[in-house]
Amino acid sequence: MMATPILETRSLSVSVPGKSRLPFVKGQTLDILRDVSLDIGRGEIISMVGESGSGKSTFGRTLVGLMNPSGGEILLDGEALPKSQASVRRLRKAAALLFQDPVTSFDPRQRIGSIIAEPRHIAGRGDTGRDAIAELAAKAGLTRNLLERFPHGLSGGQARRAAVARALSVTPRLIIADEPTAGLDLSVQAGVLNLFLDIRDDVGSAFLIITHNLAVARRVSDRVAIMYLGRIVETGPTRDIFAAPRHPYTQALLAAEPAPDPRKRRTEPPVIGETPSLLHRPTGCEFHPRCRFAQDRCRTEAPVETHLSDYHRIRCHTPLAPPASGDG
Numbered sequence: 162m163m164a165t166p167i168l169e170t171r172s173l174s175v176s177v178p179g180k181s182r183l184p185f186v187k188g189q190t191l192d193i194l195r196d197v198s199l200d201i202g203r204g205e206i207i208s209m210v211g212e213s214g215s216g217k218s219t220f221g222r223t224l225v226g227l228m229n230p231s232g233g234e235i236l237l238d239g240e241a242l243p244k245s246q247a248s249v250r251r252l253r254k255a256a257a258l259l260f261q262d263p264v265t266s267f268d269p270r271q272r273i274g275s276i277i278a279e280p281r282h283i284a285g286r287g288d289t290g291r292d293a294i295a296e297l298a299a300k301a302g303l304t305r306n307l308l309e310r311f312p313h314g315l316s317g318g319q320a321r322r323a324a325v326a327r328a329l330s331v332t333p334r335l336i337i338a339d340e341p342t343a344g345l346d347l348s349v350q351a352g353v354l355n356l357f358l359d360i361r362d363d364v365g366s367a368f369l370i371i372t373h374n375l376a377v378a379r380r381v382s383d384r385v386a387i388m389y390l391g392r393i394v395e396t397g398p399t400r401d402i403f404a405a406p407r408h409p410y411t412q413a414l415l416a417a418e419p420a421p422d423p424r425k426r427r428t429e430p431p432v433i434g435e436t437p438s439l440l441h442r443p444t445g446c447e448f449h450p451r452c453r454f455a456q457d458r459c460r461t462e463a464p465v466e467t468h469l470s471d472y473h474r475i476r477c478h479t480p481l482a483p484p485a486s487g488d489g
Contacts, residue, residue, distance in 0.1 A: 165239040166200035167334050167367055168224065168256060173197040174232035175216075175223055175391075179440060191439045193219045194391045196233070198466070201335060204361055206368040208378035208399070210414065211388035212436055217371040218261070220388070221337040224369070225258045254284070256335040257328035261343060263320045267312040273323050274298075274308030280330045294330075300363075301326035302356055318349035325356060332364065339371045354381050375418045379403055384472070387411045390437065390447045397473035407469060407480040409452045446478065454479050 175194040194216050201207055209217050222228045224235065226249035234241045235248075237255055242248035257280075260266040267276050277298060278289040295305045301322040307315065315323060321341060328336055338357070342350040358381060360366055372378060378385050379399060386396040387410065395408040406412040413432035434451040437443055445462050449455040456479060464476045 166202050166236070167238065169198075169200040169236040169239070170220075170224075170233060171198050171236065172233035173220075173223065173230050173235065175219055175228055176231040189440055192391060192442070193439065194223070194230075197388075197391070197393055198233075199386055199393060199396065201367050201369060203334070204365050204367055205383050206357070206361060206370065206381050207384045207386060208370045208372055208382040209386045209388055210372060210375065210378050212414075213373065214436065214439075215388045216391035217388055218339050219391075221258060221339050221369065221371050224252065224335075224337060225256050226252050227258070254331065255333060256337060257331070257333040259321075259324050259328055259336060259338040259341060261339040263324035264312045264315070266324065267320075269312055271311070272308065273303070273310055273312065273315070276312070277308070277323065277326045277330055280327060284331050286331070297330055298323075298326045300329060300360070302352070317345050318352060321345070321349075321353050322356065325353075325360070329360070329364070329366075333366060335367045335369065336360070337369045337371070340373070341370060342372070342374060342377055350377070357381060375415065387414065390439070390442065392447065392476065393474075394448065394476045395474070397469070401473055405481075405484050407473070407475050407483070408477050409454050409481060410448050412481060413451075446476075454481075 173194060174192065174196060176190050176192050179189045179191045197220060209220065211217055219228060223230055229244070235252070236242065237251060242251065274291070274294050278294050281289045295308060298305070298308055303319065303322050303326060307319060312320065341353055345353065354377065357368055361368065370377065370382065382399045384396060385399050385402045386393050387408065388394070389410050395402065395406065395411045402411060403415065406415055417432065432451050433453070437447065437450065443450050444460065446459040446464050449459040452459065458478050464478050466474050466476050468474050469480070
């Protein structure tokens with residue numbers, strides 16, 4: 162029997178009012194997330210992958226109460242949280258968000274040591290002395306002298322580590338990292354990912370890594386969730402997803418990953434067309450206008466989530482066939 166997840170969403174939806182350029186025309190409602198169900202276990206690392214605008218960051222922000230769900234529910238330790246400020250406070254004690262651009266999330270007038278200590282002050286914890294903060298910073302790979310700098314005085318990698326140290330200051334059980342390697346050199350990316358693995362092993366925190374970088378997902382994840390137009394279309398163990406994707410969109414994403422061998426040139430694009438607007442969602446399966454395997458049913462009937470195995474789930478009327486036994 163599986164242990165109770167730390168955090169779980171059931172049919173989570175997020176809608177926001179759309180804006181019109183004409184002041185006398187009422188904007189349409191934008192459904193950013195639709196029917197998103199995901200569970201995150203203790204010490205688990207999950208990568209959420211999808212194209213820009215697919216709703217990944219909105220999902221992460223909703224988990225820490227920065228956006229309000231319009232439907233579905235969020236469960237903490239198996240208990241559904243009502244919509245209230247008390248629930249938001251509980252979420253923020255359990256989960257911490259690493260923003261995509263850490264420097265802009267820092268107060269430019271504060272030194273790094275004060276920035277790291279601030280969550281402890283807010284939580285009413287007393288261990289905010291210089292030695293305690295220096296020890297915390299060291300866990301994130303920051304030296305004591307960096308604590309005296311202002312945010313603009315840090316490199317990209319140092320700023321990411323400072324953000325991690327700030328998140329760790331209240332010992333979160335879940336860390337949500339939004340594009341944690343974006344804009345970093347490969348060597349610095351490796352250092353940040355290794356830091357996540359060390360934190361998972363030492364502290365036991367789980368991670369939800371929001372990324373479009375497939376190499377990152379392959380490197381550190383236990384499971385991968387593939388998001389398209391605000392829905393999770395496939396989720397499963399990382400090894401299974403990369404070895405044998407079952408959803409056509411997942412297959413297209415993997416096929417679009419750059420190959421280091423210049424001799425391996427593509428003769429045709431891995432996916433056709435452009436991502437539809439949220440204002441004009443396709444009927445039926447929302448991926449059908451770009452899918453090479455779409456059938457009449459796909460154009461009219463939205464697929465429900467089905468279980469291919471205990472841990473592998475998919476939303477597709479015509480899943481791709483698994484590889485034949487014995488195939489490499």
